[in-house]
Amino acid sequence: xxxxxxxxxxxxxxxxxxxxxxxxxxxxxxxxxxxxxxxxxxxxxxxxxxxxxxxxxxxxxxxxxxxxxxxxxxxxxxxxxxxxxxxxxxxxxxxxxxxxxxxxxxxxxxxxxxxxxxxxxxxxxxxxxxxxxxxxxxxxxxxxxxxxxxxxxxxxxxxxxxxxxxxxxxxxxxxxxxxxxxxxxxxxxxxxxxxxxxxxxxxxxxxxxxxxxxxxxxxxxxxxxxxxxxxxxxxxxxxxxxxxxxxxxxxxxxxxxxxxxxxxxxxx
Numbered sequence: 001x002x003x004x005x006x007x008x009x010x011x012x013x014x015x016x017x018x019x020x021x022x023x024x025x026x027x028x029x030x031x032x033x034x035x036x037x038x039x040x041x042x043x044x045x046x047x048x049x050x051x052x053x054x055x056x057x058x059x060x061x062x063x064x065x066x067x068x069x070x071x072x073x074x075x076x077x078x079x080x081x082x083x084x085x086x087x088x089x090x091x092x093x094x095x096x097x098x099x100x101x102x103x104x105x106x107x108x109x110x111x112x113x114x115x116x117x118x119x120x121x122x123x124x125x126x127x128x129x130x131x132x133x134x135x136x137x138x139x140x141x142x143x144x145x146x147x148x149x150x151x152x153x154x155x156x157x158x159x160x161x162x163x164x165x166x167x168x169x170x171x172x173x174x175x176x177x178x179x180x181x182x183x184x185x186x187x188x189x190x191x192x193x194x195x196x197x198x199x200x201x202x203x204x205x206x207x208x209x210x211x212x213x214x215x216x217x218x219x220x221x222x223x224x225x226x227x228x229x230x231x232x233x234x235x236x237x238x239x240x241x242x243x244x245x246x247x248x249x250x251x252x253x254x255x256x257x258x259x260x261x262x263x264x265x266x267x268x
Contacts, residue, residue, distance in 0.1 A: 026099065121157045125157055151235055194249055235259050
C-alpha cells in the first residue's frame with residue numbers, strides 16, 4: 001500500500017502540473033471569446049451601416065461591395081458566426097471542467113486525511129468517464145444526504161473509477177448504471193450497480209484476488225478491484241459484490257464516518 005500511495009502521489013503531482021499548464025491557455029481562449037463576439041458584432045454593424053448610405057455611394061462601388069459579400073458568402077458567415085463562437089466557448093468550458101475534474105480526482109493531498117464530499121468525487125469520476133458511456137449507458141444518480149468524510153480522497157476516487165469503469169464495460173450495447181448513496185448506522189454507503197453481462201459464481205469468489213480478471217487477455221491487469229479492496233479496508237470499511245450472469249452486478253461500499261479513530265493507519 002505504501003508503494004501504491006507513492007504512485008498516487010506522483011500521479012497527483014503530474015496532474016497538477018499538467019492542469020496548471022493547460023489552465024492558462026484555456027483561460028486565454030475562454031476570456032478572449034467574449035471580446036471576439038463583441039468585435040464581430042461591431043464589424044457587422046459597420047458593414048450593415050453601408051446599406052444606410054447606399055444612395056450616397058457610387059453605384060459601381062456598391063456593386064463591388066455586394067459582389068465581395070456574395071463571393072465571401074457573407075449571409076452564411078453572418079448566420080454561422082454566433083453559433084460558431086458559442087460552440088468554441090462551450091468547448092473551452094468543457095476543457096476547464098475536465099482540468100478541474102482531473103485535479104479533484106488525483107488530489108495532491110491524498111496522502112493526508114481530509115474531509116471531503118463523497119458526491120464530489122463520484123461526480124468528478126463520472127465526468128472523466130463521460131466519453132466512455134455517453135452513447136451506450138444511462139447513469140442514474142440517487143444521492144442521499146451524507147456527512148463529510150475524512151479520508152484519503154485520491155485513493156477513494158480510484159475505487160470509484162475502477163468500479164464505474166468496470167460497470168460501463170459490462171454493458172454490451174445499451175444499458176443502465178445506478179449510483180446510490182445513503183447514510184446508515186454511522187456508515188457512508190455507496191452502491192454501484194449495472195444491468196450488464198454479470199459474473200459467474202466461480203469468478204465472483206475470486207473477484208478481489210490480485211491479477212484475476214474476467215476480461216480478454218491484454219484488456220485488464222486484474223489489479224483494479226484488488227487495489228480497491230485494500231483501499232476500502234484501509235478506511236476500515238467493507239466492499240461486497242453481488243452478481244448474476246446475464247443480469248448484472250452490484251458493488252456495495254460501506255465506510256464508517258469515524259473509521260480513522262479505530263483504524264491503525266501508521267503503516268498506510
